[in-house]
Amino acid sequence: MQSCSSAHCVLLLISTFTTVSPNTLWRASGEPQLSRTASNDYSVKVKLHDSATLPCSERCSGSAKWTVFTKRSDTLAECDQTSCRSVKEGYQMIHDQYLKGDFSLIITDADFSKRGWYTCDCDNKDICDVQLQIEPLNTTVEMMAGESLILRLDVSDPVDVIYNSAGTPGPTSGQICTVDGPSLQCKPEYTQRSSLTSGVELRRMTPSDSGVYTVMDSRNKEVIHTYTVTVQDVQQTRIWKDGYQKGNEDGYQEKKPQAEKEKNPQVGYKLKKGKVEFPLPEVSSQSSEG
Numbered sequence: 001m002q003s004c005s006s007a008h009c010v011l012l013l014i015s016t017f018t019t020v021s022p023n024t025l026w027r028a029s030g031e032p033q034l035s036r037t038a039s040n041d042y043s044v045k046v047k048l049h050d051s052a053t054l055p056c057s058e059r060c061s062g063s064a065k066w067t068v069f070t071k072r073s074d075t076l077a078e079c080d081q082t083s084c085r086s087v088k089e090g091y092q093m094i095h096d097q098y099l100k101g102d103f104s105l106i107i108t109d110a111d112f113s114k115r116g117w118y119t120c121d122c123d124n125k126d127i128c129d130v131q132l133q134i135e136p137l138n139t140t141v142e143m144m145a146g147e148s149l150i151l152r153l154d155v156s157d158p159v160d161v162i163y164n165s166a167g168t169p170g171p172t173s174g175q176i177c178t179v180d181g182p183s184l185q186c187k188p189e190y191t192q193r194s195s196l197t198s199g200v201e202l203r204r205m206t207p208s209d210s211g212v213y214t215v216m217d218s219r220n221k222e223v224i225h226t227y228t229v230t231v232q233d234v235q236q237t238r239i240w241k242d243g244y245q246k247g248n249e250d251g252y253q254e255k256k257p258q259a260e261k262e263k264n265p266q267v268g269y270k271l272k273k274g275k276v277e278f279p280l281p282e283v284s285s286q287s288s289e290g
Helices: 006-017 095-099 234-249
Strands: 024-026 032-035 040-046 052-054 064-068 071-079 084-086 105-107 116-122 125-134 137-144 149-152 159-165 174-180 183-186 194-196 199-202 211-217 222-232 270-272 275-277
Touching: 040 052, 052 125, 149 211, 149 222, 183 194
Parallel strands: 040 125, 137 222
Antiparallel strands: 024 032, 052 105, 064 071, 064 116, 071 084, 116 125, 149 199, 159 174, 159 211, 174 183, 194 199, 211 222, 270 275
16 A cells, blocks of 8 residues: 655645535535535525615626526626626626725515525635625514414425414414425314415414514525414403493593693683582672662
């Protein structure tokens, strides 16, 4: 067997362990697919449908273009010393900025389908990698027992539905459903009352179902939508309504502020405890002649 010196062995080990970048994306077969090599990696998070600017400031004397990291042949926008052009609608670069070394990409309407990594190339050299993220949506739902809860699916990617109890006795917290395309899989206690319509529909909700429901992208482990749900008991609600109506009938109505009652009182009258009192006529101390 061929031997090697210490220096040669160290060099061999270094080349062995640095062949694949730590930023490599992997195929399902386990082989490396693409690798992010840019030193300038950023993450930008914006609200749904807001404009997003992906920053990139580098030296580039040639042409610059932006692509989706996983689709390097699909150009979104590009610039050269003469002009800039938007290859795909909704993506643009500014020529004045490009001439100053600012190659930022503007996404005019950021939605969940545009999440992911974007790459800026200068003369076919990767100079910037920027990740676009969308802030999770938050919805508060108040409903009556027996009604259906619909959890919208804002992405086409596979998602998990995770439930966290509000403290009331009921189903155990944790993952309750998964959605992958047209397929819906739920835990046994939810199977009979769940379906996939315009979203994940949970029928016959009860007060014990109150809590927080989270729709999460199962591949990227990214929260998409959070629902804070309160389910009111029908009987308790009816008792509260009956009591409120009974109070109004008995005269326990909301009182107006005193300042509003005494606003612009009529001349010659006096307000006292909500009643109008007429002043007594003055009696003259002199007796009438005659």
